[in-house]
Amino acid sequence: MHLRAPAIVCATRSHGETAAIARLLTAEAGLVGAYVAGGRGRQLRPVLLPGNLVEADIRARAAGQLPFARIELVTSRGPWLSEPLPAAAIAWATALTATALPEHQPFPPLFAALAALLDAITVSPSARGWTVALLGYEVLLLRELGFGVPVGRPDPADWSAVLAAFDRLGPALARNPLAHCRTDVMAARDSLRARLARIGGG
Secondary structure, X not given: OEEEEEEEEEEEEEEOOOEEEEEEEEOOOEEEEEEEOOOOOOOOOOOOOOOOEEEEEEEOOOOOOOOEEEEEEEEOOHHHHHOHHHXXXXXXXXXXXXXXXXXXXXXXXXXXXXXXXXXXXXXXXOHHHOHXXXXXXXHHHHHHOOOOOOOOOOOOOOHHHHHHHHHHHHHHHHHOOOOOOOOOOHHHHHHHHHHHOOOOOO
């Protein structure tokens, strides 16, 4: 396996003293787990933040072997991780992606949609500008994985309807793509929902 492509960092975990295992979403190869030497070091730690867009050079010598990846930063979401609402949205979207998708199965529409959602989160002046896009991403993920979708697109101008759609969609995510999770990934969505409720009228 050898792939050089744009990738979205969806999750990282420590490996040994200085390395990290990154879960990267690519358009061509889908979700890929890869070993990043020095991933916990001063230079690469801010590059491997969930939500960042990177250029990844991923190589594996044999099928079934954990690939090695070299990572270069393209777009950082770091400045928004200190803002509670954008940080909660980025954390949920990337955690959902890293947990729900099978590895090495390409979903080009999901890669494009997640990239667009992350852009929307970082350019919109408030959560009202990206919450419907987030719901759209969740619906697309359910459809790409072959699950039914229980909610239509709400009117972005009707904040109560947006929150009601958010609430209706949650059980479908918990019951279907996240049912196998050993950790409470939905806690990230619950945290985001609590923050969205504080917006006027919520």
